[in-house]
Amino acid sequence: MVQIKRKIVSKAVEKKVTYGGKNPVNYITVHQTGNTSRGANAEMHAKLQSNGNSRAASWHYSVDDTEAYQSFEDTAQCWHSSDGKGPGNTQSIAVEICINSDGNYRKAVENGAELVRHLLDKHGLSVDRVRQHHDWYPKNCPAQIRAGKDGITWSDFLNMVKGVKVSKPKETQTGSEQITKSSPSNGVSLDVDGKWGNSTTLALQKALGTPQDGFISKQPRNSVSQSLYGNTVQFGSGGSNVIVALQKKVGASADGKLGPGTAQALQKYLGTPQDGVLSRPSTAVEEMQRRLNSGRF
Ligand SMILES: [Zn+2]
Numbered sequence: 696m697v698q699i700k701r702k703i704v705s706k707a708v709e710k711k712v713t714y715g716g717k718n719p720v721n722y723i724t725v726h727q728t729g730n731t732s733r734g735a736n737a738e739m740h741a742k743l744q745s746n747g748n749s750r751a752a753s754w755h756y757s758v759d760d761t762e763a764y765q766s767f768e769d770t771a772q773c774w775h776s777s778d779g780k781g782p783g784n785t786q787s788i789a790v791e792i793c794i795n796s797d798g799n800y801r802k803a804v805e806n807g808a809e810l811v812r813h814l815l816d817k818h819g820l821s822v823d824r825v826r827q828h829h830d831w832y833p834k835n836c837p838a839q840i841r842a843g844k845d846g847i848t849w850s851d852f853l854n855m856v857k858g859v860k861v862s863k864p865k866e867t868q869t870g871s872e873q874i875t876k877s878s879p880s881n882g883v884s885l886d887v888d889g890k891w892g893n894s895t896t897l898a899l900q901k902a903l904g905t906p907q908d909g910f911i912s913k914q915p916r917n918s919v920s921q922s923l924y925g926n927t928v929q930f931g932s933g934g935s936n937v938i939v940a941l942q943k944k945v946g947a948s949a950d951g952k953l954g955p956g957t958a959q960a961l962q963k964y965l966g967t968p969q970d971g972v973l974s975r976p977s978t979a980v981e982e983m984q985r986r987l988n989s990g991r992f
Pocket of ligand 1: 725726727775828836837
């Protein structure tokens with residue numbers, strides 16, 4: 696279990712060290728701090744950022760052997776991947792694993808894997824979206840994992856990410872998040888977070904009996920299709936099977952294309968306010984997730 700403490704930087708600092716656009720969160724990028732000094736832990740790195748890091752660098756999460764700190768919202772476009780406005784900086788969340796010499800290296804890497812797992816789940820991404828800093832730019836980072844320090848290689852790290860199942864974190868009164876391990880369930884156990892990403896689509900496909908791949912293909916771009924999370928919506932023309940099945944279920948016209956009409960029919964079906972808009976996150980999606988979990992959608 697690793698606790699995530701929020702120490703979000705001020706708007707003024709954010710303005711100086713991010714691109715200011717909205718990160719669609721298509722990837723998670725793993726770094727190691729390169730700082731072996733005693734005390735160079737997650738809290739120290741979070742403080743460095745909130746004090747206005749003098750280097751032109753920024754990252755979302757710092758994690759050590761006992762805890763994690765979040766410095767920027769997931770949607771910030773931080774500067775950590777050395778790829779300019781490339782996907783590393785503009786489409787990924789950065790996780791810095793601390794390597795302070797007074798910390799337990801293996802535990803910090805394990806906590807890093809747990810944090811990455813949590814972020815993948817949160818954004819409806821699969822483990823193939825985990826990147827090294829080195830994947831974006833020829834910098835030797837995360838250096839220790841790349842070198843297999845203490846016998847932990849990159850593929851070991853990815854296996855750790857795959858192996859850990861984390862439940863939805865609860866906001867505690869101090870504004871921190873708890874990640875707890877839970878045993879895998881055979882049924883559907885979606886996070887009821889109102890965010891319709893790949894895992895929600897997959898559960899919907901399962902419930903509606905359409906092919907299960909977590910993707911909604913051939914969708915038009917509109918306010919509804921673009922409000923889903925992760926990469927579950929694949930844009931194009933023609934419409935998707937799962938949406939046809941959904942539309943039939945909720946009484947919308949069955950053209951396979953997500954849009955305000957389908958959203959409104961879904962809201963009516965679920966008994967949530969009917970405005971034809973899926974907010975990020977959405978109460979209608981929350982209710983849908985709740986029903987998918989209980990098998991009564
Ligand atoms: Zn790096």
